[in-house]
Amino acid sequence: MFRTSITRTLKPFTNPVLSNLIRCQSTLNSTIASNTTQPTLINQNSNNNQSISQNITNSITTLKLSSNGSRDLYAIFRLYNMPYLVTKGDKIYLPFKLKNVKIGDILKLNDVITLGSTSYTFNDKKGIDPSLFELQASVVEITREPLYHVIRKKQRCRRTKTFNVEPFQTVLMINELKLK
Structure with missing residues (x-):
């Protein structure tokens, strides 16, 4: 068995703007959760699917209106199950080399779990439908x-x-980070 020790100290990356967004998101989630009521479930699958899709479209339209033309929009996406919080124009430093990728390639990131602005957040742990956004x-x-x-x-x-x-x-x- 080998023991490993690293002789380099790692400095944590801190961004005050993103930490403020995360703080605002946590306070907004608690206020939204306390002010909203759960919709009643209907036994019929077709009505249930229609009500869920209607709730999602209502949520997205609210997010579109509150995001100030996608300027204040942020997203949390997963890449190999690691979450990254990004806004338009951000640089992401991945600690590995992506295979079959060259400099200048454009990647579509579609495993987004959160879309939000300064006043509204849309979460889905399973992943948000890629037809609702473009990242x-x-x-x-x-x-x-x-x-x-x-x-x-x-x-x-x-x-x-x-x-x-x-x-x-x-x-x-x-x-590019925008809602469709």
């Missing part, structure tokens, strides 16, 4: 992280092995 990102660069050393040592043995590690990074830029 595109382009690959800006594929680079490597700065070099750091990993020291491995077996138990009860003085000998250590040092490995140079320089993992890949993929940088994406959000080109």
Whole structure:
């Protein structure tokens, strides 16, 4: 068995604008949840599906009106089950290299779990239907992280092995985030 120790300290990425959005989102979710009532369920599947689709379209139209022409719009999407909160023009640094992707490629990101603005949020843990929004990102660069050393040592043995590690990074830029 090897024990691993990393000799580099990682600095957390903090963005005050996005942290304010998250704080506003949590307070809004609590006020929306306290002010709204649950719709009654009907046993017939067709009526139930119509009422759910009507609630979704009402939610999206409210979000369209409150997002100020998509300027204040943000989204939380998942990439390999890791959530990323983005707005239009953001850069995302992925800690891995995306396969079969070149610089300049445009990616459609369709695993979105949250769409919101400063005053309204639309959540769905299973994923929001991609026909309701458009989220595109382009690959800006594929680079490597700065070099750091990993020291491995077996138990009860003085000998250590040092490995140079320089993992890949993929940088994406959000080109388009809008509601349809």
